[in-house]
Amino acid sequence: MTNTWLITNVRQGNGPHVDRKVDVSIVDGRIAAIGPDLPREPGVTPEDGAGALLLPGFVEGHTHLDKTLWGMRWYRNEVGPKLTDRIENERRYRAQTGHDAGAQSLALARAFLEAGTTRLRTHVDIDTDAGLRHLEGVLATRETLRDMLDLQIVAFPQSGLLGRPGTDALLARALQAGADVLGALDPALIDGDPVASLNLTFELAQRHGKPIDIHLHEPGELGAFTLGLLLDRVEALGMQGRVVVSHAFCLGALPEPQRDALLARLADLRVALLTTAPSSTPVPPLKACLQHGVTLFGGNDGIRDTWTPYGSPDMLERAMHIAARYGLRRDDDLALAFDCVSSVAAQACGFGDYGLQAGARADLVLLDADTLAHAMVARPPRKLVVSNGRVVARNGAYAAGAIEA
Amino acid sequence: MTNTWLITNVRQGNGPHVDRKVDVSIVDGRIAAIGPDLPREPGVTPEDGAGALLLPGFVEGHTHLDKTLWGMRWYRNEVGPKLTDRIENERRYRAQTGHDAGAQSLALARAFLEAGTTRLRTHVDIDTDAGLRHLEGVLATRETLRDMLDLQIVAFPQSGLLGRPGTDALLARALQAGADVLGALDPALIDGDPVASLNLTFELAQRHGKPIDIHLHEPGELGAFTLGLLLDRVEALGMQGRVVVSHAFCLGALPEPQRDALLARLADLRVALLTTAPSSTPVPPLKACLQHGVTLFGGNDGIRDTWTPYGSPDMLERAMHIAARYGLRRDDDLALAFDCVSSVAAQACGFGDYGLQAGARADLVLLDADTLAHAMVARPPRKLVVSNGRVVARNGAYAAGAIEA
Numbered sequence: 001m002t003n004t005w006l007i008t009n010v011r012q013g014n015g016p017h018v019d020r021k022v023d024v025s026i027v028d029g030r031i032a033a034i035g036p037d038l039p040r041e042p043g044v045t046p047e048d049g050a051g052a053l054l055l056p057g058f059v060e061g062h063t064h065l066d067k068t069l070w071g072m073r074w075y076r077n078e079v080g081p082k083l084t085d086r087i088e089n090e091r092r093y094r095a096q097t098g099h100d101a102g103a104q105s106l107a108l109a110r111a112f113l114e115a116g117t118t119r120l121r122t123h124v125d126i127d128t129d130a131g132l133r134h135l136e137g138v139l140a141t142r143e144t145l146r147d148m149l150d151l152q153i154v155a156f157p158q159s160g161l162l163g164r165p166g167t168d169a170l171l172a173r174a175l176q177a178g179a180d181v182l183g184a185l186d187p188a189l190i191d192g193d194p195v196a197s198l199n200l201t202f203e204l205a206q207r208h209g210k211p212i213d214i215h216l217h218e219p220g221e222l223g224a225f226t227l228g229l230l231l232d233r234v235e236a237l238g239m240q241g242r243v244v245v246s247h248a249f250c251l252g253a254l255p256e257p258q259r260d261a262l263l264a265r266l267a268d269l270r271v272a273l274l275t276t277a278p279s280s281t282p283v284p285p286l287k288a289c290l291q292h293g294v295t296l297f298g299g300n301d302g303i304r305d306t307w308t309p310y311g312s313p314d315m316l317e318r319a320m321h322i323a324a325r326y327g328l329r330r331d332d333d334l335a336l337a338f339d340c341v342s343s344v345a346a347q348a349c350g351f352g353d354y355g356l357q358a359g360a361r362a363d364l365v366l367l368d369a370d371t372l373a374h375a376m377v378a379r380p381p382r383k384l385v386v387s388n389g390r391v392v393a394r395n396g397a398y399a400a401g402a403i404e405a
Numbered sequence: 406m407t408n409t410w411l412i413t414n415v416r417q418g419n420g421p422h423v424d425r426k427v428d429v430s431i432v433d434g435r436i437a438a439i440g441p442d443l444p445r446e447p448g449v450t451p452e453d454g455a456g457a458l459l460l461p462g463f464v465e466g467h468t469h470l471d472k473t474l475w476g477m478r479w480y481r482n483e484v485g486p487k488l489t490d491r492i493e494n495e496r497r498y499r500a501q502t503g504h505d506a507g508a509q510s511l512a513l514a515r516a517f518l519e520a521g522t523t524r525l526r527t528h529v530d531i532d533t534d535a536g537l538r539h540l541e542g543v544l545a546t547r548e549t550l551r552d553m554l555d556l557q558i559v560a561f562p563q564s565g566l567l568g569r570p571g572t573d574a575l576l577a578r579a580l581q582a583g584a585d586v587l588g589a590l591d592p593a594l595i596d597g598d599p600v601a602s603l604n605l606t607f608e609l610a611q612r613h614g615k616p617i618d619i620h621l622h623e624p625g626e627l628g629a630f631t632l633g634l635l636l637d638r639v640e641a642l643g644m645q646g647r648v649v650v651s652h653a654f655c656l657g658a659l660p661e662p663q664r665d666a667l668l669a670r671l672a673d674l675r676v677a678l679l680t681t682a683p684s685s686t687p688v689p690p691l692k693a694c695l696q697h698g699v700t701l702f703g704g705n706d707g708i709r710d711t712w713t714p715y716g717s718p719d720m721l722e723r724a725m726h727i728a729a730r731y732g733l734r735r736d737d738d739l740a741l742a743f744d745c746v747s748s749v750a751a752q753a754c755g756f757g758d759y760g761l762q763a764g765a766r767a768d769l770v771l772l773d774a775d776t777l778a779h780a781m782v783a784r785p786p787r788k789l790v791v792s793n794g795r796v797v798a799r800n801g802a803y804a805a806g807a808i809e810a
Contacts, residue, residue: 073775074774074775074776074778074779076736076776076778077734077735077736077778078735078736078737079734079735277684278729278732279682279684279726279729279730280729280730280731280732281732304782307734308734309734309736309739309778309779309781309782310725310729310734310782311782312782320715321684324683324684324685324715325684325685326685327683327685327686329482329484329712329713329714329715330482330483330484331481331482331483331714332483334714369479370478370479371479371481373479373481373482373714374479374714376714377709377714377715377716377717
């Protein structure tokens, strides 16, 4: 049992059991047991958790590692207000700077690990200017961190699917080259033809046997219309449980009966929703989603890039934003926001063997906080981050140089 | 010139001038000069700013120091959803625990200083259960920190003005005992009689020669109605420039012509607005306020108390929330959000001698960030906080034990 490891004296749970002291035993990168007073194996020196709060490794459900300027000199944002302004501005920036998506994605992915995220879905730009260059950079990052970070890649047509001929062929190549999921973007407002755009997206996904994760920023009635077209195709093509709709702002701004009819259909077709919980935009309603059985999970979107100055690789901060966006104050409600960046995100993205139970991959975070809600608002440095049974960070500092591939 | 002090090698400004290296000379607690290569006084050892970004001390425009549970064991929030649930829950909590407003306000005020806030307006509960007990605690905190923190106290009837007989007399005593501003709360929804409530508030304020800061959570048309009644009284009684309306959620949810008519009247009567920029509630529109000449400034509201798990004594974090709430992304726009917790807040609250110019009180923050926007999103520890010409914190740690009164 050379791979046996024991972490003692940590606190688990949220609520009456938050003071339950447990040990965690890890064998071959997996949780073997969690419970009080686990037996010490001979020859194994236990790690003393010193009463820290035990949380599962966090899950980032939607970011753009390839875009980030993390760690670079501050980018001064002077961008216009429209979505197309931001797309064109980014295109110019890349042409001028030769932005290195490999180096940048690696820098930010390490920061995610440092803060306790061990599973991550990133969208990667595929377009006719950059070709597969960003994908290649992020694939290199995935390879470097393969023993620590579960990194899912969405091949994302940031400039639209229909407007630039050849984009569909690039997406196909991206899916063959290692992208896990097919992305898409505003079939009406960007592509100008929701039916043709969605048909091509679903055709590509089916041909390559990949799930879909679509950015749908389209507001109100237009978004509802596009969402309806999308759900028709999920149903007709048997893609239940294989589609995520990111943002879905429209669901935050529809009359309740119309919204609830869409939620019922989303639940029925097992289409999940992703929110970044932006404070200036309508968002899908968390509690109504829970009532209807719709999966709603969370992510940052871009982090410090030419689009936005905001975002953080600390998913506890995102959980706090989600909780605040939904007006949650009670501890049991804050736990729902944490679920969005942990168990629910893992389930929605299909990250397996997740959680704090025997048999799951040993992805653990220890930090000094009284409770989960306290952790979300105080966000103390992570005392210990374990991924796949390995120590990847201690006291907020990345400790994994030696085990990168 | 024994009180002369020089800080060298800091960066000032936002924009093209952010790399302008300057020195700051401080004489008798005030800024004597800011500029490049200031002359060294003989015998004065300069403080090397090491290229840090120079910001003015921050201003908290609305908090509740007396309520906070800062530094205590985590309070598990199981409160109901209504405003009255929260008021009654807090009353029960205090009765059970004998909550010490003096110790708690001091702990949080020190944390504010540590993070760079040198001027602060706090609302202090005055009610028929607690009498002036909370006021006495916060007055003690003000005395302890008098050389470092400008602390303004609002005598705040948290349980309403009309519902509990004797509250008006307690407020009068509070104003005589050292409260600077008269508070008020939802004249319609809490007091049930907007005319009688506002009349009594204005009568009290006039009798004691004090300004007013009213919590107005009342939504939509009701809030607009109450706000109209308030503005009538400001005009009739000559209280121009002496009234703040905190929250003013109604201004975020009115048809534009109606909203703009109220903004024009607010500007004309120099009534300022305070927002905490909550992400789950309508808020007064920042850019429309600027266009109309309405003063809009920022604050936390309560911080980790029985009402809310959120909030932080770091006003850079509040500035970030404000910027995000208004959908601001450009660096020049983020600077508007910073203004809400610095110069605009100082002007709205009447904190004098404020700013980064010769003659102002020497309230300075140094931190490692490329630009102001970077400081707002990264929120690094404060390398140095100077208040009233004195060092109050270094490297994020309070350093002022020796100079507390």
